[in-house]
Amino acid sequence: MAKNNLKEMSFLDHLEELRWLLVRSTIAILVLALGSFFISDFIFEKILFGPKNPDFITYRFFCEVTQFFGFQDNDICKVEMPFIIQNTDMGGQISFLIWTCITTGFILGFPFIIWEVWKFISPALYDNEKKYAKLFIFVSSLLFFLGVLFGYYIITPLSVYFFGSFSASAEIVNEFNLESYTGMIKTSVIACGLLFELPIIIYFLSKLGLITPTFMRKYRKIALVIVLILSAIITPPDVISQVIVAIPIMMLYEISIFISAFVTKRETLKIKT
Structure with missing residues (x-):
């Protein structure tokens, strides 16, 4: 049975615990976001704008797979990215930098967030279930990071390839807004990470x-x-x-x-x- 506390927690006590869960998780995310600021050049050039490169590993992989199955003449082997990414807001690049670092902080800090969630829900669990805390955190984190990798290496490049190369008319030039491009990547990555949970x-x-x-x-x-x-x-x-x-x-x-x-x-x- 669940371990009885010496004193039953009231509804307000639970809200207080939840508040501190959010506070500690937010602090962890901000600390990791600050750390990611110092490697922001790598994050931008190699990660965020990686799928924009026609030589990105995913495009080469899909090309080899389709050729293996006999599709010799396919578009994925002739990747072109006829679009540019532009910033149209005065403070757009600053906002881009801040939210990219925060997103990175959330992804890297996910195991800590899961640990905080476990501490919050563990009083409602049976005593023999509480010993699985490490397993729960490991499996949850593993699934999340697998989802993030799936979102980044599969969903994101396929989306960038499709929308970047699609043209309804030769008269229309694709010039994507910075927020639109990065927003799609962040959404795909985090959504897949959570989906894998x-x-x-x-x-x-x-x-x-x-x-x-x-x-x-x-x-x-x-x-x-x-x-x-x-x-x-x-x-x-x-x-x-x-x-x-x-x-x-x-x-x-x-x-x-x-x-x-x-x-x-x-x-x-x-x-x-």
Whole structure:
């Protein structure tokens, strides 16, 4: 059973704990953001503007994969980036620098944030579950960083390639706003990082009885259709690219079903005993 506190925490006490969780997490993010400021040149030139380079590793990888499957004449092997990135706001570059550093701080500080979240929710867990703190933090952080890498090396370059090379008319020149370009990258990276937390989210939802493996199996086909539609939107118009994006997401879904089944079975046994 959950460990009883000598004194039950009131609603205001929980709010106080939550406030300090947010304060400590914010401080950690800001400290790491300050540290990232000193390597901002590397972050901008090699990371943020890396997908704009036609020789980016992802484009070369997709080219080799499509050629392996017999698609010798494909656009991904002839990557061109006929666009420029411009700043149109007076303080645009300052804002760009600050928010890039903060985003970097959030990504690097994610394990600490997860640790703070664990401390906040651990009083509601059983004593035998609290010993899994290190495992929870490790798995959550690993999934998040895998999602970040997936977002950066798969979603981001495919999006940059598609939108950067797309032209409705030869008379239209692509000149993307700095905020629009970087915003797309940040959103893709962080969204994928959080999306890869699906198994962890399913674990807790299953413990609370809000979701079951039966429900997830029942709507598996709908989930597959949604994933394929999203893959078609964010990738170039070829089947290989869409499948490469869809596979890891569906793998996460299947893993989540297994996790939900395991948790549901264990909770059922606890109730019977």
